[in-house]
Structures are given as structure tokens and as C-alpha cells.
Amino acid sequence: MTAPVHRPREGTPDTQHGMRRRNLSRVLHAVAAEGPLSRAAVAQHIGLTRAAVSTLVDELIRAGLLEELGPQRPGGVGRPGSALAVSGRGPAGLGAEVGVDHLAVCAVDLSGTVRARAERRVSNRGRAPGPVLRELAALVRDVSTRAEAEGLRPAGLAVAVPGLVARDTHTVVRAPNLDWHDTDVAALLPVDMPLTVDNEANFGALAELWLAAEAPADFLHVSAEIGIGAALVVDGQLLRGTRGFAGELGHVPVRPEGPACPCGGRGCLEQYAGEEAVLRAAGVEPGPDRVSLLAERAAAGDAATRRALRGAGAALGIALTGAVNLLDPRAVVLGGALARLAPWLLPALERELTRRTATPADGVVVSGLASHGPLLGAAHSVVRGVLDDPLGAV
């Protein structure tokens, strides 16, 4: 697992203070990823002396981020040392998700364990942002209270939305399937803690990077709820784009003279592989839990549904050929609803990629996180913020 650490900005000088902060982060990351670990094992892991590590460890214990489990003999070899673990009563990251059909919130501790969770099925399409976000805030308070009852301190909240979020802001510029435009989530969400807001595909990709067993450091993560989004991870970092709008795979032209798209273009990928297009091609009425319905019909051998998913897979393959040619990712990961429909999408998708010779090194893989990715990615992004800058959190 990669362990990105807090780095000074370009142009800021290196100082003793900055160096100490970065080394505290390295210690905390090492214990979170590999713990429990003895002080000696931490020292070996990050390449600092035992003495330097002990000073850093003491500081992290005082800050309530690490705890000592008492004398142990890790692995049964060498001198007994007190094993260190991240605190189960320290900071927690809260993640929230605004879906078209649901709201969800969870709390994750420093070890990555989900400690509390709440979800509500509710149709948010066309609902005004205010009531949706007030309902979300109630779930946040519920989860927050339960986390505090277990001794955790919520360190911040990250909210995943199915739309474009302007970079470094809390503003949803456009979420077509919610019908939100220029919605300032910070102004409408009555919670009192540090807040970040990002696109659900971005958080889904980060979850894949941080939580999947063998995630590559470079991949293109494609996900779908109603629309089709993508996120690019390069060298273990999300590529956000200048305005925060990178990853709009759904509006890559597949057939330039194809059907008009609400975005203003023609023949965009969503016109062939978006949920509405697939439902229409399969002759399925829009309704609740549409993805399950498509999966059931395809599994039962329904010819129209299978044909619709083959067409969607081929269109995905054409759009991904362009993306793979441009980005040369190690893998393409299918997440969200696409993961559940993968058995019927993949053959046509991979056939297009192969005949167009743009197959990524590790091929196309299906996410094990599927639709849980965005919520987990959001909560973990807060946890990673603590690991990256331990002193900023206390």
C-alpha cells in the first residue's frame, strides 16, 4: 500500500518543523497500515533510528492517535517490545453520500474499521437541495452521536455527490440526475465540523486505491449510478482537472453524429451506456432498483436486456479505447452499478478494446467494493487527512 505523506507546497522551504510533521505522518501511516508494530519495527519500516522514532511515537501517544498494547513479542522473535496500534478511541472520519435513490452516512476509525452507519432509501431526484441536506444532517448527527458514544472524535465530514464539484469548493456546479445547479453544500448542510464535498466517482476511485487488496497506483475507475462517471488515479493521486471536472467519461463522443445529449453534444457515451439508454433499449420501465432488475433479467436470459447490455459494453469499449490511449493506465476498474452488470457488459467491452489495440497492461477488472466505494472513500478521505497531518487533527 502506498503511504502518501503531507508535503510542503512548491516553493516553501524545508524546515525542522515541517520535517517533524512529515515524519510523524510516516510513523502513523506505518502503524495504521501494518500495525500492531513494535517501535523497532516502525523504525525499520520507515528508515529512521529507533531513538528518533521513540520521540515521534511518544508525541503521537500524547495526542491520542497511537496506543500501546503492552509488552508483546511480535512474531516471537527478538526482544519483547510494547506493540503500538492506532487508537480505537481517537479521531474518526465521517463519510456521507447523496445518491439519486438514497442517503447514507458512516464513521470510520483510524484503523479503517466502520464503527457506525446509517442509510435511508429516498428518491432525491428533482428534490430541492435544502430538504435533502437537512435530512442528511440528521443522519450525520445520528452516526456522530453513536461514534462519540464509543469514544471517537469526529474529525471531519466528506460528502459524495453524483455531480461536478468545483475544485477546492463545496459547490456542486451541476448534478443533472438530482437537478442541482450551483448548490453550495456548506451553506445548506447544518453540521459543525470541517467539510469536504466531491464527486462520487472520485471517492469511489480513492476507496479502490486505499482499500482494494492489490490496487495499482495508476488506474481509470469507471462507475455509474444514473450517469457514467470516471476518475483517474495517477501515481496514487487523484487527477482532478483544472476546475475539478476531470473524468467526464459519460460525455466522450462515441459516434459524433449520434443522438443529441442533454449536455449539448451528440453521440456521447451516456446515450449508449447510461442507465436510461440501457433501460430503454432493454424495454424496461424506469422504477426503483433498476440495476437489480436489469441484472435479474440478464441472468434469466432475457434477449432484449442482454442485447442492450452488449450495446452498452461496446460503447464503453469505444470510449475507453480513447481514454486508455490518452492515459495508459495500468488497469480499468469497473465500479458502482457497472460492477453488478459486468458479466453482460464485459465481453463486448473487452472485444472493442482488443480489436482497437488499446488494452491496458492489467486489463479490465471489476471492483470488489461496487456501490459501497463512494461512501467508504469519503469517510477514509477524512481518516487519511489525519494520517497525513497528525498534528493538524489534535
Added chain:
Amino acid sequence: MTAPVHRPREGTPDTQHGMRRRNLSRVLHAVAAEGPLSRAAVAQHIGLTRAAVSTLVDELIRAGLLEELGPQRPGGVGRPGSALAVSGRGPAGLGAEVGVDHLAVCAVDLSGTVRARAERRVSNRGRAPGPVLRELAALVRDVSTRAEAEGLRPAGLAVAVPGLVARDTHTVVRAPNLDWHDTDVAALLPVDMPLTVDNEANFGALAELWLAAEAPADFLHVSAEIGIGAALVVDGQLLRGTRGFAGELGHVPVRPEGPACPCGGRGCLEQYAGEEAVLRAAGVEPGPDRVSLLAERAAAGDAATRRALRGAGAALGIALTGAVNLLDPRAVVLGGALARLAPWLLPALERELTRRTATPADGVVVSGLASHGPLLGAAHSVVRGVLDDPLGAV
């Protein structure tokens, strides 16, 4: 201008030694970019104390990288201080370019000035790599000798090639317009200095980043000689892709059922906007200096040539719509041959981008470096290597 500095790899600890190396780099970058500067101005520029900067400056002077110009009063304000400049007799970067129709080499000093240059018109298409690279080596020796006669020390050679180069190797995996396959340039190029090899579009983009007056830190650089290449700069860094193959814009599908492409795909951008496709559409015979011929005919109002360039511009616009949707760059920069043909390509290109609603924030701009980009980018990459790690070079 951004000043990227040498950074420790993920997971390596910060040390006093590493910190000193990075601060030496900051001082040298500041003087190279903004000099001549007094020690006090350097200190202010990079945010370290005057005393710390003086120690670093003394070390860079001893290493022959900086020189004192004698007592001056920079800007006429404050105490007189001895102005510092990068050495005009220090390390030099050598850049070389293997084109389809030419070979070129140049030497650039730490201040960015081209101090020697050699070029030869020669048709390299279908020629074996050995003779081409021996001829290139003779030009390298010529330029190197002239640079040494001016007191410069060549610090390394970077070679730009019109093909895919496997990341962190010297191997040209595929250069269709030279007909090179799996060519190890290091084994065939008889020169005795540190060598890097990269795609010409990558070096062209780096030249744009480092040398253009107001280059954004995020852009998509599109260039063409015979084929169409692109390079992506994100946060001031080149996005290379897992295998080093990122930027294959020429093989993004424009019309998925279009003409077969030698790459194995169908309807790739090169089938509409590659040089051969444009020459054919314009009714122009392939021959030497084809781009000038196209530009002349278009300027003279030749209808077939103008129609061919409009078609190429529209195809570029469709492929770039996908790229802009995926990457959200601040700008698209047209370089290489495309820069010279921009007056006739741009209207159709921008019309497609606009109607497909994927226009980048700063629009489409034409490179001022045009076909000089790759050679300059190669030479400057060696110079940047010295600025990024001054002690590695002495």
C-alpha cells in the same frame, strides 16, 4: 514559473542531508529563473534566512554552478550586494531530435541560452536505426566540442524520437513513421554521457511548460509531424502513463466504424487529421516539406486544401472533446506542424469543441515554439535535472 524541486521518494525518511539538497535546488532554481539576484533577494524569494542562504550559495559557487557578478545595487534600493547569476561556464544540457526528415542537436546552458546547434536535413523514413544514430552521434560530438570550447561541461544528452518510448528505458517500442521497433537507443548511440530518450510530444510539452511566457500548469499539448501525438501536463508534471505510452491522441476513435488504421483500430484520429490523410484529401503528393506546401496552398485559397484542413480540424475537435471531458485541462496547446496550420484548422476544431460543450477554461492556444519545442524541451530537461539536484551534477 513553477519551480519543481527534487523530492524524496515515498517512504524514504526526511534527513538533514536530503533537506540540504532540496534547499540547494531551491536556491539554484531561484537564481536561474529570476537572476541576477542578491543573496538577500534569494533569501526573500525562497523563505530561508540570509545566513542559511549564504551557506548554500557558497557551496553552489564552489561547485561552479553559481557565480558572483561583483558588488551591485539591484534595483537601486537597499544595501549594495554582490549579485548572483548561474554560471555561463557550468554544466550544459544537450538535446537531440530524430525527425522523419531531419536530425538536430543543441546545447543549452544553465541560464537557458542555446550556445551551440547543428541540424541536418535527411530522410530517415525506413532507414535502419544504427546508421541514423551514428549520424546523430557525429552531430552530438560536433555540438559538444563547440560547447566545451566555450567552457561548458555537457551534463547529459536527451533524445526526442517520434514514437513510443518504454518508461524509464532507452527503448523505442514503436515509431511507425521511422519503421523502428524495440530499438534500444542506448546500445546504438555511440556517445559517452548520461542519456535519456523520450517521445517528441513529451519534450514539446515540457518546452511549453518551461519556456512559454504564460504556460498554465495544466494543459494538453497536441503536436504532429507525420503522426499525431499529445502530452498531458498536470500540476506542472508530465503524465507519462504506466508504460510511458500516455498521449496517443492519434489513435482515439473519432468514428468507430471509420477507415481501418495500421494500429489495428478503425476511424482513429490519424485517419482524418494525420499528415497522410490530409495530403490525400488535399490532392497533394507526399514529398519534402509537405507542411509548408499545405500552408502555402491554404494561404493561396486552394479549395481542396482548405476543405482537407477543415475536415482535419473537425476530427481534432471531436477527439479533443473526449480528451477535455476526461482531463479538464486549463488549455489545449497546438504545437509542431499543427501550429503552422492553425489558421485553417482552428475554426472547425473550435466549432466542434464549442457545440460539444467541452471547451477548456483557457481555450485552444497555438504554441509559439512550434517545431522547435521537442529539441529545446530535450536540452532543457537535462538542465532541469541539474537545477533539481545540483550536487548530483558535480
